[in-house]
Amino acid sequence: MISSKHTIAVVGATGAVGREALAILESRNVPPARLRVTASDRSVGKTIEYAGQKLALVASTPESIRGCDAALFCVSSEVAKRLAPECVKVGCTVVDNSSAFRADPAVPLVVPEVNASELASLSRPCLVANPNCSTILLVVALNPIRRRFGLKRIVVSTYQAVSGAGAAAMDELRQQAADVLAGKPAQPKVFAEPCAFNIFSHNSKVDLDSGLNGEEAKMITESRRIWADKSIEISPTCVRVPVLRAHAEAATITLDKPASEAEVRAAFADAPGVRLVDDRANNSFPTSLKASGGDDILVGRLRIDPTAPREADGRSRHHCVLLSGDQLRKGAALNAIQIADALLR
Ligand SMILES: NC(=O)c1ccc[n+]([C@@H]2O[C@H](COP(=O)([O-])OP(=O)(O)OC[C@H]3O[C@@H](n4cnc5c(N)ncnc54)[C@H](OP(=O)(O)O)[C@@H]3O)[C@@H](O)[C@H]2O)c1
Missing domain, CATH: 3.40.50.720 (NAD(P)-binding Rossmann-like Domain)
Structure with a gap:
């Protein structure tokens, strides 16, 4: 320590x-x-x-x-x-x-x-x-699920804060937001696209053969390495959003063993570094602002994938999850x- x-x-x-x-x-x-x-x-x-x-x-x-x-x-x-x-x-x-x-x-x-x-x-x-930051958030959040039920496949879309590209990118978002609200054009410098009031594919280099950008490739190779499991299938789409800090990720996961929604929720509930924010009645789920400045990865919007087959007892191998974590911290x-x-x- x-x-x-x-x-x-x-x-x-x-x-x-x-x-x-x-x-x-x-x-x-x-x-x-x-x-x-x-x-x-x-x-x-x-x-x-x-x-x-x-x-x-x-x-x-x-x-x-x-x-x-x-x-x-x-x-x-x-x-x-x-x-x-x-x-x-x-x-x-x-x-x-x-x-x-x-x-x-x-x-x-x-x-x-x-x-x-x-x-x-x-x-x-x-x-x-x-x-990589998106990878850390994903593996911390999904590790309890992997340990209890096994993970076969992850299809994940990221919503990444501009601070992932450094202090200059945070300044760029603040400046562009002020400029656009004042009726002036955004002037991109750090990113090729305007970042204020805009969403764009992650700014890392795109591989011409696979079509994966660098961030997506890192999520695949680094998650497999950390989990010491080359067989896990990971299909990411990485996107920047006009948020200062704390990435979010929406994942649809396929488990090795079927699980009920309650079992998945229980696995998240006592996992280190993870906090459930999953209040359907009040439509209250993880957000970048809730995660900003905090140490935990927030997990919520838990549900069985509505397109997925269920067992007779309601269990399924396919679940959906939303997570958000402060990528400058965790x-x-x-x-x-x-x-x-x-x-x-
Ligand atoms: N931002 C994130 O969310 C995040 C997440 C995970 C990993 N990372 C990685 O963490 C690293 C830092 O990222 P960041 O976002 O903090 O970047 P940043 O805001 O751009 O900061 C870069 C730092 O590097 C210093 N620096 C620049 N050129 C240097 C040189 N030639 N010799 C020594 N220091 C130099 C800068 O000092 P000056 O102020 O003097 O220029 C500044 O302190 C990067 O490798 C990034 O990929 C970032």
């Missing part, structure tokens, strides 16, 4: 994930003297607020990280690929939020609620990869901190 005796580096502290990591560490009373905050050379000499103090931003180099027990990497894949192994060499354990090492079989890809056992055999310093900063907690225990 990260404690006041550990020194922690937040690499990329000025970004959307880095700032969230600092907010979580602050809420746990990690003293400012135990933090090192780094960013690009552009930010060196500037400061960042933490617990009422101004922390000096330093360059992201192995030397500035030397002496830290763990570094939470909140930078691009390109930077992580270059810097993370160097930081491990100077004795610092790295938890990397980027996609740089997620496909590397030598680097564990961990969601503590699902495969914390991967961390048990590691000796420090080491490098651990934090999975999809990135919080998951990374939970990994560091386990490694520093």
